[in-house]
Amino acid sequence: GENVEQHPSTLSVQEGDSAVIKCTYSDSASNYFPWYKQELGKGPQLIIDIRSNVGEKKDQRIAVTLNKTAKHFSLHITETQPEDSAVYFCAATGGILTGGGNKLTFGTGTQLKVEL
Amino acid sequence: NAGVMQNPRHLVRRRGQEARLRCSPMKGHSHVYWYRQLPEEGLKFMVYLQKENIIDESGMPKERFSAEFPKEGPSILRIQQVVRGDSAAYFCASSPPGGGDGETQYFGPGTRLLVL
Numbered sequence: 001g002e003n004v005e006q007h008p009s010t011l012s013v014q015e016g017d018s019a020v021i022k023c024t025y026s027d028s029a030s031n032y033f034p035w036y037k038q039e040l041g042k043g044p045q046l047i048i049d050i051r052s053n054v055g056e057k058k059d060q061r062i063a064v065t066l067n068k069t070a071k072h073f074s075l076h077i078t079e080t081q082p083e084d085s086a087v088y089f090c091a092a093t094g095g096i097l098t099g100g101g102n103k104l105t106f107g108t109g110t111q112l113k114v115e116l
Numbered sequence: 117n118a119g120v121m122q123n124p125r126h127l128v129r130r131r132g133q134e135a136r137l138r139c140s141p142m143k144g145h146s147h148v149y150w151y152r153q154l155p156e157e158g159l160k161f162m163v164y165l166q167k168e169n170i171i172d173e174s175g176m177p178k179e180r181f182s183a184e185f186p187k188e189g190p191s192i193l194r195i196q197q198v199v200r201g202d203s204a205a206y207f208c209a210s211s212p213p214g215g216g217d218g219e220t221q222y223f224g225p226g227t228r229l230l231v232l
Binding site for chain 2: 036049089102103107108109
């Protein structure tokens with residue numbers, strides 16, 4: 001089955017700096033890669049996603065890049081703000097055709113802290 | 117447009133009791149997923165259901181756990197004879213019908229189960 005590794009486990013940046021979180025996956029058939037933000041006591045909130053036919057996607061201060069050959073994808077947050085502080089999870093899924101169904105395999109999370 | 121609803125938000129049970137967790141998907145969504153999050157860990161897939169059908173239960177423990185998504189009403193995750201190791205946050209997600217290839221999943225706020 002799919003295995004997703006995520007680094008770093010904790011990340012501390014100064015307000016206004018950029019933050020980068022990286023994930024690798026094992027199943028070359030995976031074709032959908034969402035990123036979720038989870039605040040304390042809340043459910044995961046989808047912030048951006050990318051599919052395997054695209055190499056990069058951007059939404060305001062957030063961008064995601066995908067390298068299918070190397071099987072890794074990254075989340076980039078620019079001009080970080082204190083409200084960006086949360087736990088971020090990457091995930092991957094391969095879809096029904098790969099036998100993976102729609103189940104998401106999650107990374108272990110990155111605790112991002114944006115300091116004033 | 118209400119999001120995914122889960123109740124109760126917090127549930128306390130004594131060892132040996134039953135826990136019932138409910139999930140109402142977003143309007144128009146017919147696919148439901150259950151995930152479990154242990155303290156300080158990522159989310160682990162449990163089960164994927166469509167109306168009246170279990171599609172993938174590869175993440176469900178073999179005993180004491182069951183799930184259903186009836187034609188009418190919410191999806192139910194049922195844990196019989198709870199043990200302390202069942203203490204976790206249980207999240208439900210939903211996605212729209214039609215796709216089999218990595219549909220976007222939207223998460224509810226979760227039910228935090230504490231077994232005394």
